[in-house]
Amino acid sequence: MTTSPLLEAYDSRSLRLPNRMVMAPMTRHRAAEDGTPLPIVAEYYAQRAGAGLIVSEGIWPSSRGQAEWRLPGLETPDHVRGWRAVTEAVHARGGRIFAQLMHGGRKGHPLARLDGDLPAGPSAVPAPGPARIRDGRKVEAITPAELTVADIRRAVRDHADAARRALDAGFDGVELHGANSYLIHQFLADNTNLRADEYGRGSIANRLRFAVEVVRAVASEIGAHRTALRISPGNPQFGMVEADPAPVYRALLAEVDPLGLAYLHVTDDDHYPALADLRPRWHGTLVANVGENRAPTTREQGEAVLAAGLADLVSYGRAFIANPDLPERFARDAALDTVEESTLHTHDAAGYTDYPSLAVTGSW
Template identity: 85%
Template sequence: MTTSPLLRSYSSASLRLPNRLVMAPMTRHRAAEDGTPLPIVAEHYAQRAGAGLIVTEGIWPSSRGQSEWRLPGLETAEHVRGWRGVTDAVHAAGGRIFAQLMHGGRKGHPLARLTGDLPAGPSAVAAPGPVHVRDGRKAAAIVPRAMTTDEIRQAVADHVQAARNAMDAGFDGIELHGANSYLIHQFLADNTNLRADEYGRGSIADRIRFPVEVVSAVASAVGAHRTGLRLSPGNPQFGMSEADPAPVYRALLSEVDLLGLAYLHLTDDERYPALADLRPRWHGTLVANVGENGDPTTRERGEAVLAAGLADLVSYGRAFIANPDLPERFARDAALNAVDETTLHTHDAVGYTDYPTLAAAEVH
C-alpha cells in the first residue's frame, strides 16, 4: 500500500473529502433524447463514489444551451427526477457529486437541439465541426446567431434555475463550465467575442462581465459554498483563440475570488502556465487538471502538482472512465485498465459500467 498525497483527506470551509482525487467532467452521451439521464448513469457514478469528489458530465441548463443530441439537461421535472436517482446512488455508496452546468453557446446545430433552432453565442462565429445530431449522425458546423442583450440576461437566469434544480435533485453543489469552448469561455476568448457592447471587446472588464454575472448570480441563489467554476485559460480546443490570456483571467479571478466559491477547477496549458500564474491569485480551494490536451494524468504527475503547491486537488478524466476504483488502484500501486476509445460516446453500458475493479478481478 502506498501513502500517496493524493489519498490524504482534504477539508475546507465548503468541502470534506476523503482523498484529493476529483473525477473530471466528461461528455458520454448517456441521456435519453429528452435529456433525462439513463438508468445506467446512476450505476456509472456510484461505481466511482470512491473519488474525493465527482463532477458530472456537462449538463445543459436549458434547451437554449443544448449543444449536442443525447446530452443531459437539468431543466424539467423529469430531468430532476432522473438526476435524483444518480445522486441517491452516489450518496448511498458514500460519495459526493457536483453537477457541471454546460451551456453550449455557439456550439450546436438545429438537428442537435430539442428546440430545432440555431444556437446562439456572443458573436456569429462558427465552431469547428462535426456535431453529434439525431440518429447518431454527425453534421458540419453552422454559423450561430449573436445573442441579444436580453438573451444574455436569459442565459444568466437559466443557469440560476438549473442550479436550483440541481439542489432539488440532491447534488452537493454545481460547477459552472467556463472552459473548453463553451459559453462562458466564448465570452472570454478573442475570436468568439467580437461584440462592441458592454459584453464585448471594449475592455477586459467588458469581456469578463458575463462570466462574473453568472458566477455571482448562481452563488447568490444556491450558496457560494456549493458553487465551483472551471476555467481553461489559453485552451485552443474547438477553435478557441486567446493570444494573451493572463490579464483577462487575472481580472476575472480578482472578481470571483471575493465570492468564497467552493473551488476553482483550472486546466493548465503549455501555452500559458495558468496554475503557476493564477494559484497565488486564488485564495480558495484549487483543483488542477493537467491532462486536458495531452496524455492521461498519471499518479506521479498528480503527486507532483500537489508537491509543487499548485493545487489542493487533482482531477482525473480518462483514468476514472476505465478504473472505477481508481483511488484503490493508486493505493495499491496496481496497473490501470486502458480506455476503450470506441465506446466513449455511445449510448449503452458497454465501455461505461463494465470496466472491471480489482475486487472483481481477485474473485475470478
C-alpha cells in the first residue's frame, strides 16, 4: 500500500469524506426515453462508491432544460423513484453522492426533446452543429428561442424544485452546472448572452444575475451546506467565447462565497489559470478539475494540485469510468484501465458496468 494526499480524509462544515478524490459528472445516456435512470445506473454508481464524493451525470431539472435524448431528469415521481434506487445503492456501499442539475438552455433540438419544443437560451444564438436527435441521427442545428424574463424566473424555480426532489430521492446535495456551455454558463459568456435587459451584457452584474439567483434559490430551498456550483471559466467547448473571464468570475465568487456553499468545483483552462486566480477568493471547499479538454488526470497531477494549495479535493472523470475502484488502485499503485470510447454514450451495460475492479480480477 502507498500513501498519497489524495487518499487522506477531508472534513468541512458540509462534507466528511474518506478521501479527496471526487468522481466528476459525466454524461452517459443511460436513461429511459422519459428520463428515468435505467436499473443499471444504480450498479454503475455503487461500483464507484469508494470515491470521496460522487457527482452524478447532468440531470435536467425540467423538460424545458432537456439538452439531449435519453439524458436523465428530476421532474416526475418516476424520476425520483429511479434516482432513489441509485442513492440507496451508493449509500449501501458507504458512498456519498450529489446530483448535478444541468439545464441545457440553447442546447438541443425539438426532435431530441420530450415536449418537442424549441430549446431556449439567453439569446437566439445557435450552438455549433450538428445536433443529435432521438433516433441517433445528426441533423443541422437550430436557432433557439430567447428566454423571456418570465421564462428566466421559471428556470430559477425549476432548479429549486428539482433540488428539493433530489433530496427526496436521497441525494446528499446538489451541484449546479454553471460550466461547459450549459444554461448558467450561457448567461456568463460573451457570445451567448446578447441581451440588453437586466440579465444581459450591459454590465458584469447583469451577466451574473441568473447564476446568482439560481444559487440563492437552491440554497434557500435545501440549505447552502447542500448546494454546490461548478464553473469552467474560459472553457471554449461547444462554441463558447469568454475573452476576459477573470473579472466575471471574480465578481461571481464575491456574490456566492458568503453563502457558505458545500463546495465550488472549478475547471482549469490553458488560457486563464482559474485555480490560481480564484482559490484566494474562495473561502470554502474547492474541488479542482484539471482534465477538461486535456488528457485524463493522473495521480501525480492530482497530488500536485493539492500540494500547491490550489484545491482541497480533485475530481477525476475518465479514470473513474474505466476504474470503478480508482482510490484503491491509487492506494495499491496498480495499473489503470483505459476507457473504451465507442461505448461512452450507448444505452446498455457494455462499457458501463463491466469494467472490472481489482477484486474481480484477483489482483489483490
